Amino acid sequence: MSNALRFDDKVVIVTGAGGGLGRQYALMFGARGARVVVNDLGGGAHGGGKSSAAADKVVDEIRAMSGEAVANYDSVEEGARIVQAALDNFGTVDIVINNAGILRDASFLKMSMDDWELIYRVHLKGSMSVTHAAWPIMREKGYGRIIMTTSAAGIYGNFGQANYSAAKLGLLGLAKTLAVEGGSKNVLVNTIAPIAASRLTETVLPAEILEGLKPEYVSPLVGWLCHESCKENGGLFEVGAGIVNKLRWQRSKGVGFRLSAPITPENIADKWEQIGDFTDAEHPTTVADSMVAAMDNINNPKLGGNQFLDLDKAKASKPVVIENAYDERDLSLYALGVGVGAQPLDSRELQYLYERGEHFYALPTYGVIPALNGFMKMLMDGKELPGLGGNVLDRVLHGEQYTEIKRPLPSHATLRHEVKLRTAYDKGDNAIGIIDVHTFDASGDELAYNEITFFLRGCGGWGGDRGPNLELNVPPAREPDAVVEEKIGDNQGLIYRLSGDWNPLHIDPEFARNFGFDKPILHGLCTYGYVGRHVVQSFLDNDPRRFKSIKVRFAKSVYPGETLVTHMWKESETRIVIETRVKERNEIVIKNAAVELYEQIPVAKPKATSKTPVTVAAEEQPMGPTSVDIFNAIGTYLAANPAEVTSANTVFQFVLKNPDAAWTVDAKVGAVKQGAADKPDVTLTISDEQFVGMCIGGEDAQKLFFAGKLKITGNMMAASKLEFLKKMDPKLVEAEVAKRLGGGAGTPAAAAANPAWAVPV
Numbered sequence: 001m002s003n004a005l006r007f008d009d010k011v012v013i014v015t016g017a018g019g020g021l022g023r024q025y026a027l028m029f030g031a032r033g034a035r036v037v038v039n040d041l042g043g044g045a046h047g048g049g050k051s052s053a054a055a056d057k058v059v060d061e062i063r064a065m066s067g068e069a070v071a072n073y074d075s076v077e078e079g080a081r082i083v084q085a086a087l088d089n090f091g092t093v094d095i096v097i098n099n100a101g102i103l104r105d106a107s108f109l110k111m112s113m114d115d116w117e118l119i120y121r122v123h124l125k126g127s128m129s130v131t132h133a134a135w136p137i138m139r140e141k142g143y144g145r146i147i148m149t150t151s152a153a154g155i156y157g158n159f160g161q162a163n164y165s166a167a168k169l170g171l172l173g174l175a176k177t178l179a180v181e182g183g184s185k186n187v188l189v190n191t192i193a194p195i196a197a198s199r200l201t202e203t204v205l206p207a208e209i210l211e212g213l214k215p216e217y218v219s220p221l222v223g224w225l226c227h228e229s230c231k232e233n234g235g236l237f238e239v240g241a242g243i244v245n246k247l248r249w250q251r252s253k254g255v256g257f258r259l260s261a262p263i264t265p266e267n268i269a270d271k272w273e274q275i276g277d278f279t280d281a282e283h284p285t286t287v288a289d290s291m292v293a294a295m296d297n298i299n300n301p302k303l304g305g306n307q308f309l310d311l312d313k314a315k316a317s318k319p320v321v322i323e324n325a326y327d328e329r330d331l332s333l334y335a336l337g338v339g340v341g342a343q344p345l346d347s348r349e350l351q352y353l354y355e356r357g358e359h360f361y362a363l364p365t366y367g368v369i370p371a372l373n374g375f376m377k378m379l380m381d382g383k384e385l386p387g388l389g390g391n392v393l394d395r396v397l398h399g400e401q402y403t404e405i406k407r408p409l410p411s412h413a414t415l416r417h418e419v420k421l422r423t424a425y426d427k428g429d430n431a432i433g434i435i436d437v438h439t440f441d442a443s444g445d446e447l448a449y450n451e452i453t454f455f456l457r458g459c460g461g462w463g464g465d466r467g468p469n470l471e472l473n474v475p476p477a478r479e480p481d482a483v484v485e486e487k488i489g490d491n492q493g494l495i496y497r498l499s500g501d502w503n504p505l506h507i508d509p510e511f512a513r514n515f516g517f518d519k520p521i522l523h524g525l526c527t528y529g530y531v532g533r534h535v536v537q538s539f540l541d542n543d544p545r546r547f548k549s550i551k552v553r554f555a556k557s558v559y560p561g562e563t564l565v566t567h568m569w570k571e572s573e574t575r576i577v578i579e580t581r582v583k584e585r586n587e588i589v590i591k592n593a594a595v596e597l598y599e600q601i602p603v604a605k606p607k608a609t610s611k612t613p614v615t616v617a618a619e620e621q622p623m624g625p626t627s628v629d630i631f632n633a634i635g636t637y638l639a640a641n642p643a644e645v646t647s648a649n650t651v652f653q654f655v656l657k658n659p660d661a662a663w664t665v666d667a668k669v670g671a672v673k674q675g676a677a678d679k680p681d682v683t684l685t686i687s688d689e690q691f692v693g694m695c696i697g698g699e700d701a702q703k704l705f706f707a708g709k710l711k712i713t714g715n716m717m718a719a720s721k722l723e724f725l726k727k728m729d730p731k732l733v734e735a736e737v738a739k740r741l742g743g744g745a746g747t748p749a750a751a752a753a754n755p756a757w758a759v760p761v
């Protein structure tokens with residue numbers, strides 16, 4: 001037995017060690033060098049009587065094999081006296097095996113209060129009483145191993161054992177919490193549910209089964225769990241007949257309901273199967289683990305949806321990527337489509353049509369075309385936009401459009417679009433959806449951004465957010481600063497559609513009639529192009545390069561051949577509010593509209609080449625506080641405030657992620673160093689960004705903890721001692737930032753360093 005697990009310096013208390021399992025544990029520990037307190041009341045299996053004989057006999061057995069043992073005859077309800085016996089005889093206690101037990105079985109109907117009370121007192125209160133007396137001794141010396149004895153009856157329930165089951169499972173709860181409280185002091189607590197032949201089972205099990213259930217098949221697990229080399233803590237094991245299993249909690253993925261709407265019993269009934277579906281089950285091991293889903297539902301509320309829209313799916317999914325390209329021909333065709341070219345000799349028109357002219361510009365409103373074409377093609381190809389049901393296509397109307405050009409569109413480009421259903425609003429019967437499309441050029445620079453707002457007939461009613469009810473871009477009550485009147489060509493829709501919108505509604509008279517229109521209507525985005533041009537010619541002297549963005553609401557349909565009258569109000573040097581009517585019907589067709597202008601023509605970012613290595617220039621240093629600044633400031637603070645150091649008396653280790661770093665705040669000696677701690681009392685693991693946010697950005701430590709973003713290991717209670725940092729002067733962090741940026745005055749001030757350290761335990 002060269003690698004034998006010995007207990008030579010250890011003092012062990014085994015309760016109920018006069019027979020059955022307890023005796024076996026006592027013999028095992030005695031044979032392996034421990035000094036054993038053999039406790040047993042010596043009563044009957046149902047709790048009556050009292051005798052010293054049982055404990056004495058086991059003490060004799062241990063001594064007979066040259067072991068050391070003393071007897072104790074107190075009831076486990078008198079835990080302090082049992083622990084005192086250990087102190088009186090052996091000077092300390094290292095291991096407690098809470099094993100004593102009796103039965104008072106009766107069906108719940110017939111169970112008396114005495115039956116209940118006695119079982120509770122011996123099992124739950126008794127185990128607590130002995131453990132409670134040993135606890136401070138173990139914590140003080142930084143060593144302890146404790147076993148609680150539960151039962152299958154407690155874990156699974158068993159007829160006639162309501163009292164016993166309740167007390168036994170209570171022991172598991174006790175053990176779990178003691179494991180949390182004792183772990184950092186090397187006081188480890190585990191629970192076993194044994195099955196063994198003893199006087200408690202001999203009347204219920206046949207002889208041949210009892211033979212296979214020797215207590216010797218249980219004691220080895222107890223020996224291992226109590227050895228100093230075993231670090232298991234908070235575990236639950238079934239053991240007997242040569243089988244040893246570990247148990248854990250399992251939790252179904254379940255269902256997350258949206259918190260903004262009432263949750264009804266009917267909702268639960270509807271989702272009952274899903275609630276009980278253990279596919280991809282989780283195994284939470286701590287309260288924090290168990291709270292993650294709930295906290296997530298509070299911090300990131302479910303958005304809901306219906307068969308047409310699934311907002312949670314949309315939110316959780318990455319944008320869909322689409323690629324396409326355009327060239328000079330596409331730009332010219334688009335320009336013709338939105339009414340350019342009626343004056344073929346006018347350079348102000350040719351600049352959109354003649355690719356070899358002095359200037360060749362893209363109309364800014366073209367920024368929507370590749371994005372929308374890509375999106376439509378994606379849908380036609382049967383590709384899904386996450387969150388948008390494939391069944392909505394014939395319910396869609398283009399309601400509003402926003403296009404932003406990051407810089408003047410080049411004459412040709414290869415594009416990558418990232419498309420995502422941003423959100424949807426529930427308007428009762430109908431819904432409004434908003435799709436974001438970010439468009440990048442071949443080098444990855446963003447070239448345009450589009451926000452497509454569409455109206456979905458009959459797709460509302462899921463009880464979701466109704467969305468803002470604002471009237472944006474309302475024209476002021478004064479005469480417009482500019483008015484442009486322009487007749488649309490009778491064949492305009494026929495040209496415009498060649499830019500990619502093939503909807504027959506814009507060309508097929510019969511199709512249009514079936515839709516309730518006298519004749520094919522003009523594309524809304526064709527009118528959009530006209531309106532954009534009207535601004536360029538009125539406020540940009542026909543140079544479109546300072547055009548930043550356009551936002552419109554499509555109020556009514558327009559027919560080819562009608563006359564558009566665009567009224568424009570210059571609200572500032574960079575903002576024009578717009579309203580467009582059809583002259584013949586005097587009806588508003590474009591409203592809540594505005595164009596924004598750049599003050600200067602934006603230019604593309606210079607590209608880094610291999611000859612110009614990218615180095616982080618001083619001016620690219622983060623201007624705000626970094627985690628390094630904060631730790632340096634804490635170091636300065638601790639050095640200047642020794643009183644805080646002595647009162648906290650804790651070594652905090654921070655493990656930062658992304659970028660990875662470790663820091664030690666040693667509030668025992670008052671020093672802060674980069675790197676891991678030798679013996680941290682508590683370790684806090686968090687992303688670098690969230691650490692900074694928590695210290696100076698108002699991020700709440702409690703929320704981060706419950707959301708699983710701040711992990712605390714070791715002594716959880718110690719984490720709350722970081723409270724002392726609340727007293728730290730924010731100027732210390734500001735000073736660190738200033739030092740790093742190499743300046744004194746004039747460096748940006750850090751936000752108030754006022755960390756919310758109160759971490760729940």
Ligand code: NAI
Pocket residue numbers: 015016017018019020021022039040041042043044045047054074075076077098099100101102122126149150151152193194195196197198199200201
């Ligand atoms: P056992 O009856 O052979 O041993 C229990 C011992 O505890 C007895 O010697 C008894 O005198 C002593 N005891 C009872 N009340 C006491 C008190 N107030 N203070 C001090 N000592 C007291 O029973 P067994 O089977 O060895 O059970 C040991 C433990 O294992 C018990 O907690 C029992 O509930 C548990 N258990 C046993 C199972 C089995 O299959 N044997 C199954 C599940 C749990």
